[in-house]
Amino acid sequence: MEKFKLLTELVSFRDIKNAIFGSLLVLCGLILAFLTLWANRTGNLRLASIFAFLSLIFVVVIIVFVLPPLVRNAAAETSRLDFPFEFTIGGAFLIGILIVVTFAALNTGNNLLFLILSVLTSAFLVSFFMGNACLKKLDVKMRFPDVAFAGKATPITVTLYNRKRFFPCISILAEVRGVDRKRSLLADELSKIFKIEWIDKFIKPPVIRYKLSYFVHIPRTSSVQIGINHVFENRGRFIIKDFELSTTFPLGFIQHRRRLSAEEVEITIFPKIVPLQIASLGLSSEAGKLEKLQRGSGSDLLMLRDYQPQDDLRYVDWKATAKTRRLMVRDYASEDRKSVQIFFDNRIVVSAQQKTQYIRHRIIEEQRQRRFSPISLRFEEAVSKLASLLYYLDHDQIETRLLLLDYASEFSIGRAHLYSLLRRLALIEPRLIEPDESLEYSDEWIIELKSDVGHNLFITFIEEQALPREVRLNTKIIKF
Structure with missing residues (x-):
């Protein structure tokens, strides 16, 4: 019973209907062809002409509705075969001319037609052997x-x-x-x-x-x-x-x-890297930065102090110098980089019908090499934006860590780390679950969610109300 259910998920009613329709068309065409032959042999020319006309109609219908998908499938299969050559449109036209000229030359015995036939045959043979x-x-x-x-x-x-x-x-x-x-x-x-x-x-x-x-x-x-x-x-x-x-x-x-x-x-x-506004994902443009109360090259003022000979004159506060009548220098607080921890839940809640439809769509997408189903487009947008976020965070020299349902990276920075994360995202696929399935997370995820190692981002396709309490309290949730 389970195997039959899986088979019905792969083969839709439309596929069965099209197969039956095509088979009936071909069968009716063959029956009409035999009836035409029978009427012709029995001498009933009127009935034979009617059957012939109906056969012609069925041939046209078969050419329009049945032949194109068969040709597409045949082309896909023959692309695997190692055929050494094929005729171009011009070559097929030349073959047609050769057949016509051959019959005309044999029937008429005209030397000019034989001369034309020899020229065309020579051109065909030269094209074949030189190309090979x-x-x-x-x-x-x-x-x-x-x-x-x-x-x-x-x-x-x-x-x-x-x-x-x-x-x-x-x-x-x-x-x-x-x-x-x-x-x-x-x-x-x-x-x-x-x-x-x-x-x-x-x-x-x-x-x-x-x-x-x-x-x-x-x-x-x-x-x-x-x-x-x-x-x-x-x-x-x-x-x-x-x-x-x-x-x-x-x-x-x-x-x-x-x-x-x-x-x-x-x-x-x-994944595709797209222009990304950090604020559009619910992050400040200063994500990952924290001012420390020690001297550095940050943007916040730490204190004013007396000028020392080794100090840069660019940091002299002339207004404070005028008030105190001593050279005063500004000291700025340094910036300490905090880390960004990104959780990516690739599960998508769908109904049983949507799941079946998605499987069929993915098979068609694989054949056409183009994604078109709503679930695929939604998932690709999320993966692309996540990859772009990792790319820009690495560009800003911010440590990142990526956690998937079956994978957890270390905190790191640099191109090697970035490319290892992007390689994971390049191969990830959506995991479809039905509404009655559990949304539990591993113990490792729960521990990391509660840790205070930096900014926690949680990227998901699930409604926020359905997420566990630890996720809602400890992360910034971004839903696609």
């Missing part, structure tokens, strides 16, 4: 920076090596292919119903393709290096699988492809 030779003996290398942020241009260096001794390479497009996870979301859900070995054989994560650079000309036995700025749209990971080189050289009729194996490298894309 252009992609041989090529190597590609790509160099990424250590850090990549979503929504920000990432500098990438692409180098293409031509090992051919006699011929250059012309018009080469270099792409990198990979995935954003080892196992697809659909496979994760289906593994709760079926054996994981079966699932992994038939369901793979969608292939992500990024165009790197276009190389116009690579001389023989040499290399060309191009630097580009690539923008990753979403946070997360990108696992490089291979490179793909393609060309339509020389005539643009055939697009040749060649895939080159690559060392599997995982790139983590940090």
Whole structure:
């Protein structure tokens, strides 16, 4: 019963309806085709023409409603296959012309048509063999920076090596292919119903393709290096699988492809950093600062004292000097940095129906590589603002600590610490809970909530009234 419930969460009534509708259309079209053939053989031409007209209507309906999703799915599946070439639109047009000219030449015996046919065939063969030779003996290398942020241009260096001794390479497009996870979301859900070995054989994560650079000309036995700025749209990971080189050289009729194996490298894309007003999150712009009663370079006056020879003349208080008739100097209080402790509760309270809908939306988002569901957009906004807050606090040299439900960092400062926190946020996903589920927190969280080590920020998606008393009393709550 539990497996059936999980299956109904993955397959909606709309999916079943569309499958039945498409199957009935195809079945009715086949039945009408057989009826047309039967009426034709029995000599009932009027009935045959009626059936033929109805068959034509069904063909049009199938082309409009059934064929497009099948083509999209087929394109997604064939992108995994290593086809060495495909015809461009111009190439498909050329094939059509070749077929027409061939039939015309054979039927008429016209020498001019045979001459045209030979020219077209020669152009097709030249395009095929030259394009295929252009992609041989090529190597590609790509160099990424250590850090990549979503929504920000990432500098990438692409180098293409031509090992051919006699011929250059012309018009080469270099792409990198990979995935954003080892196992697809659909496979994760289906593994709760079926054996994981079966699932992994038939369901793979969608292939992500990024165009790197276009190389116009690579001389023989040499290399060309191009630097580009690539923008990753979403946070997360990108696992490089291979490179793909393609060309339509020389005539643009055939697009040749060649895939080159690559060392599997995982790139983590940090969340998008957005302009952030600290006050918009309920913090003072001076968050993390505390004046200490000792000399320093703060902004508050500590005391007035007599001038000493080593003192800076910029700190002389001329008004006090005029009153006392002695050189008086201002001393300012120093600033002591306090720490900011951020608690991030990634749980979102949803109904059972919303949870089911979100699972379906996430599977579609994975295929389209674009987030559109309300829960995803809401969660991405929170992660982006949290990452931006950590980024700006680090820029202001304020110690930070991040606590997740399953992770707690140490108080620290600096780029290494910041990047370790952003790496966690790059891979975090929302945890959906139903209204009747418990909102308990670990003992470590409760202890840290009560500690007075600095500013406590609590970022959550849950209504404030539903949070435990310790959270409401000891933290500044920011709800998304």
